[in-house]
Amino acid sequence: MTNHRQAAGGGRAAVVAELRERAGGALSPAALREEKRFSLALPGIDDVCGGIPAGALTEVVVPPASAGSGLILEALVELARRESAYLALVDGSDSFDPETSGLERLEQLFWVRCSRPEQAVEAADILLRDSNFRFHVVNLSHHDPGRLRKMPGHVWYRFQRLAGQEGAVVVFFSAAASIPSARLRLSCPAGGGIERMDWPRERLAAGLRVDVLRDHRPAAPAKGGKDGLLGLAAS
Amino acid sequence: MAYWVWRLPDFGLQAVRYADPNPGRGPEALTVERARRTLLEACNEAARADGVAPGLSVSRALARCPGLRLVSRSVSAEKRLDAWLRAAAWRHSPYVELTRPGTVTLRDPVPFLADTVSRVPEIDLRRGGGPTPDLAELATGLTRAGEPGIRVSGPEALDRLPLAYLGLPPETEAVLESWGLRDCGAFRRLSREQVAGRMGRAAAGAWDRLSGREVRPLRIAAPPRRFVAELALEYAIETLEPLLFILRRLFDELSMALEGAVKVAAAIHLRLALENGHPPYVRTFRLPEPTCRPESLLRTVYTVLETLRLEHRVVGVALRIVPAPERPRQRDMLSTELRDSHRFNETLACLAALVGPEALGTPACRDTHRSDAVVLRPLGSVRPPAGNPENRSPKPEYRGYSLDRFRPPRRVSVSVRAGRPRAVESAFCRGRVVAARGPWHGSGEWWERLRYWREVEWDVQLENGMLLRLVRTGGDWRLAGIYR
Numbered sequence: 001m002t003n004h005r006q007a008a009g010g011g012r013a014a015v016v017a018e019l020r021e022r023a024g025g026a027l028s029p030a031a032l033r034e035e036k037r038f039s040l041a042l043p044g045i046d047d048v049c050g051g052i053p054a055g056a057l058t059e060v061v062v063p064p065a066s067a068g069s070g071l072i073l074e075a076l077v078e079l080a081r082r083e084s085a086y087l088a089l090v091d092g093s094d095s096f097d098p099e100t101s102g103l104e105r106l107e108q109l110f111w112v113r114c115s116r117p118e119q120a121v122e123a124a125d126i127l128l129r130d131s132n133f134r135f136h137v138v139n140l141s142h143h144d145p146g147r148l149r150k151m152p153g154h155v156w157y158r159f160q161r162l163a164g165q166e167g168a169v170v171v172f173f174s175a176a177a178s179i180p181s182a183r184l185r186l187s188c189p190a191g192g193g194i195e196r197m198d199w200p201r202e203r204l205a206a207g208l209r210v211d212v213l214r215d216h217r218p219a220a221p222a223k224g225g226k227d228g229l230l231g232l233a234a235s
Numbered sequence: 236m237a238y239w240v241w242r243l244p245d246f247g248l249q250a251v252r253y254a255d256p257n258p259g260r261g262p263e264a265l266t267v268e269r270a271r272r273t274l275l276e277a278c279n280e281a282a283r284a285d286g287v288a289p290g291l292s293v294s295r296a297l298a299r300c301p302g303l304r305l306v307s308r309s310v311s312a313e314k315r316l317d318a319w320l321r322a323a324a325w326r327h328s329p330y331v332e333l334t335r336p337g338t339v340t341l342r343d344p345v346p347f348l349a350d351t352v353s354r355v356p357e358i359d360l361r362r363g364g365g366p367t368p369d370l371a372e373l374a375t376g377l378t379r380a381g382e383p384g385i386r387v388s389g390p391e392a393l394d395r396l397p398l399a400y401l402g403l404p405p406e407t408e409a410v411l412e413s414w415g416l417r418d419c420g421a422f423r424r425l426s427r428e429q430v431a432g433r434m435g436r437a438a439a440g441a442w443d444r445l446s447g448r449e450v451r452p453l454r455i456a457a458p459p460r461r462f463v464a465e466l467a468l469e470y471a472i473e474t475l476e477p478l479l480f481i482l483r484r485l486f487d488e489l490s491m492a493l494e495g496a497v498k499v500a501a502a503i504h505l506r507l508a509l510e511n512g513h514p515p516y517v518r519t520f521r522l523p524e525p526t527c528r529p530e531s532l533l534r535t536v537y538t539v540l541e542t543l544r545l546e547h548r549v550v551g552v553a554l555r556i557v558p559a560p561e562r563p564r565q566r567d568m569l570s571t572e573l574r575d576s577h578r579f580n581e582t583l584a585c586l587a588a589l590v591g592p593e594a595l596g597t598p599a600c601r602d603t604h605r606s607d608a609v610v611l612r613p614l615g616s617v618r619p620p621a622g623n624p625e626n627r628s629p630k631p632e633y634r635g636y637s638l639d640r641f642r643p644p645r646r647v648s649v650s651v652r653a654g655r656p657r658a659v660e661s662a663f664c665r666g667r668v669v670a671a672r673g674p675w676h677g678s679g680e681w682w683e684r685l686r687y688w689r690e691v692e693w694d695v696q697l698e699n700g701m702l703l704r705l706v707r708t709g710g711d712w713r714l715a716g717i718y719r
Binding site for chain 1: 573574575576578579581582585586589590594595596597598599600606607608609611614632633634635636637638639640641642664670671672694695696697699700701702716717718719
């Protein structure tokens with residue numbers, strides 16, 4: 001009996017080794033568990049969700065009368081500068097304004113000025129395959145969410161896979177929740193009064209509060225259970 | 236002083252295989268026309284295992300090995316393979332003799348770089364080393380396909396080598412075999428005077444080479460000063476795949492030649508000759524960062540060829556590399572640099588095709604008060620201010636939310652009372668203005684009639700909470716953007 005068990009164990013190990021060789025990391029959720037989140041130095045985001053995840057998509061919903069998306073973009077560019085990395089800004093409606101962006105130094109920023117959402121998605125697809133960029137921002141907030149929802153779902157899941165491969169931080173700005181594969185979804189609050197236009201950026205950043213609409217943390221392995229999607233990670 | 240000889244056995248056959256994108260793995264033989272008969276000039280190991288040997292007629296060879304693949308000699312393929320061998324040799328030593336097609340002799344080379352043959356696994360390169368060039372060449376006979384090179388210390392190490400490797404006249408070899416002498420050891424033990432007296436100068440010369448008494452001077456060849464590789468095709472190419480195969484071969488060769496000359500490629504000139512004498516396709520590729528990696532060189536060309544459509548088929552390929560001196564530089568730990576500039580160059584090309592080259596880059600603000608005065612510069616060209624950060628001017632304080640601009644500004648109808656906006660109506664938004672800040676007057680470039688500008692800006696808050704920037708130019712109101 002013991003011999004049978006040993007033989008069965010050996011056979012299972014051989015099958016697992018072969019599957020791992022064929023499927024690579026697809027069957028191992030190790031990458032999911034080792035999620036890294038970058039602090040944006042924005043208390044309203046860092047305190048509620050621990051920052052922006054690397055290797056996953058983040059969607060920031062920007063309703064028309066909201067405020068704060070510029071502060072998040074500014075924080076992302078500063079984060080890229082701290083990390084000595086480049087940030088690709090795919091500007092879906094050519095709306096980024098460097099003058100009022102609050103960014104003293106823009107040398108880390110690569111700006112792609114698009115006019116249509118399809119063009120922006122295609123540009124993001126190209127940039128996500130380039131390992132020179134670890135941070136990506138795709139601004140689709142001026143486009144009709146209906147057009148984004150009409151895009152094939154596999155586009156967003158491909159982005160998710162590309163972000164996971166490169167460990168990139170990918171943030172989409174959209175007018176309404178549109179990206180099904182977003183791991184973290186935030187919503188900017190309604191803008192304050194016009195008197196806030198006199199407030200320093202630091203004060204605005206400190207007071208920014210976002211709503212967390214979704215935060216899919218990778219599940220921890222079940223106690224005593226098999227590890228991984230097919231029970232292969234612990235083998 | 237150490238000598239190494241690199242030899243490509245069955246050179247003609249290997250050259251044909253080198254030029255073939257899908258070389259076979261079965262028995263193969265090279266045919267040659269002699270006295271109106273087609274004979275085998277060379278064959279591979281698989282054919283030899285079936286009893287095929289050089290000198291056999293085609294019919295006999297096919298009788299012994301029905302699956303034998305017959306190929307004809309290709310002069311252009313031999314030139315290409317010989318060029319590869321030379322480039323590989325110069326990569327290892329500046330003292331290279333081009334002994335004969337398919338054979339080179341190197342003096343004091345660096346240890347063999349494995350990637351030389353790993354790039355072309357189908358090539359069978361035999362390497363032999365010894366105290367003299369002749370012994371080194373004979374030592375190549377001791378190695379087999381895929382084995383590392385063998386270095387012999389003296390003629391004794393070659394005693395088991397068959398006589399065929401000495402290059403004796405056939406009749407002399409037949410006489411020696413009739414005496415029962417079958418290897419170099421037995422031949423070397425004969426007296427030189429007797430060999431010279433009975434068998435002539437050719438045999439005496441072979442005995443001298445085997446004994447290692449003389450070190451013949453090498454005829455050192457000068458390495459190439461121009462890095463050119465070209466191939467006239469014996470067939471026309473219609474698709475990208477075979478063209479890429481040829482380019483890969485040419486880039487491998489040029490890359491090794493560049494390495495041998497301690498240079499890198501700064502630009503690539505590609506010329507594709509088209510059939511029926513049509514004007515060739517010519518293109519120059521500037522490399523973002525000089526390199527001699529064949530993968531990077533090929534990728535640069537591939538990006539363009541991938542979308543290229545030619546009216547006529549390709550019958551020739553020529554590449555010329557513009558070399559640049561290799562300048563190793565240390566990476567800066569404090570500033571951001573591209574990890575892979577060649578990859579970025581490809582990305583840039585793809586994005587430029589998508590949105591136009593004018594829509595890409597790092598933004599920089601122009602020195603003017605005019606709104607939206609932004610220029611785009613190439614990524615990496617904008618450098619952070621140098622010097623001690625403590626000595627720099629203080630960071631300007633930004634106030635309020637940043638603006639999402641509408642480019643161009645949108646038409647808007649604005650109701651004004653007592654000089655202040657009271658209501659806004661446009662396709663984007665409409666509503667009563669609950670608060671407004673302004674006016675902010677701006678003008679500039681009055682000294683140039685065509686560039687003169689003058690405008691008045693207002694920040695307004697609508698009753699739905701939207702914060703807008705309005706601009707009045709003359710009597711026209713425009714919506715410049717929305718604060719977010």
